Amino acid sequence: MKVIPYQKVKEEQAEQGAHEVTVRWLITEDDGAENFAMRYFTVAPQGFTPYHSHDWEHGVFILDGQGVVRIGDQTKELVKGIVIFIPPNVKHQFTNPSTHPLRFLCMIPNRDTS
Amino acid sequence: MKVIPYQKVKEEQAEQGAHEVTVRWLITEDDGAENFAMRYFTVAPQGFTPYHSHDWEHGVFILDGQGVVRIGDQTKELVKGIVIFIPPNVKHQFTNPSTHPLRFLCMIPNRDTS
Numbered sequence: 001m002k003v004i005p006y007q008k009v010k011e012e013q014a015e016q017g018a019h020e021v022t023v024r025w026l027i028t029e030d031d032g033a034e035n036f037a038m039r040y041f042t043v044a045p046q047g048f049t050p051y052h053s054h055d056w057e058h059g060v061f062i063l064d065g066q067g068v069v070r071i072g073d074q075t076k077e078l079v080k081g082i083v084i085f086i087p088p089n090v091k092h093q094f095t096n097p098s099t100h101p102l103r104f105l106c107m108i109p110n111r112d113t114s
Numbered sequence: 115m116k117v118i119p120y121q122k123v124k125e126e127q128a129e130q131g132a133h134e135v136t137v138r139w140l141i142t143e144d145d146g147a148e149n150f151a152m153r154y155f156t157v158a159p160q161g162f163t164p165y166h167s168h169d170w171e172h173g174v175f176i177l178d179g180q181g182v183v184r185i186g187d188q189t190k191e192l193v194k195g196i197v198i199f200i201p202p203n204v205k206h207q208f209t210n211p212s213t214h215p216l217r218f219l220c221m222i223p224n225r226d227t228s
Contacts, residue, residue, distance in 0.1 A: 002197065003196060006195045006196075033173060034171070035149060057146070061120070083152070
């Protein structure tokens with residue numbers, strides 16, 4: 001069992017290829033979560049995640065801010081309350097062209113997702 | 115791929131035993147999500163979910179409002195930004211004693227969770 005404000009979870013620089021992006025691993029295998037992980041991303045103004053793909057899916061919920069997601073050959077504008085499902089092996093990128101932080105939750109399955 | 119405002123997802127009455135609770139199934143197997151489902155719950159003022167347990171876990175993020183979660187023999191106050199992990203087979207209940215809706219995301223693994 002875990003009940004904690006997200007702000008108490010360590011904020012780390014996101015993966016290589018990301019620019020001005022941080023991640024908090026809110027729920028992980030360390031909590032006993034065997035099936036999925038919950039991460040909290042913050043993309044600073046002018047920041048972006050790498051345009052990449054991998055063989056696991058993403059489930060995303062936009063918490064705050066504005067941005068753009070590129071998925072394959074499509075781009076979509078993001079605001080609070082947008083839900084995104086990105087299937088495995090589809091290239092995707094989050095960018096923040098705004099002047100405020102873009103914040104979202106991103107769920108992944110618990111597998112080898114390094 | 116799916117990019118949709120959560121408000122566009124059908125709002126349904128939650129499971130039996132819940133009082134004044136609705137659920138939106140934001141991401142499911144129908145989207146190709148094989149490993150986890152993302153649901154959006156709204157607990158109206160004075161509403162509550164059943165005090166129950168099951169053999170799958172919950173990953174929760176409080177989006178808005180105030181409430182209380184009872185997990186086993188503990189109770190914790192809830193506000194925006196609280197993260198909760200409830201392991202399998204632990205009794206739990208969400209209640210909303212406030213005068214505004216309590217809103218949260220709740221993740222579950224994709225198994226037989228009916």
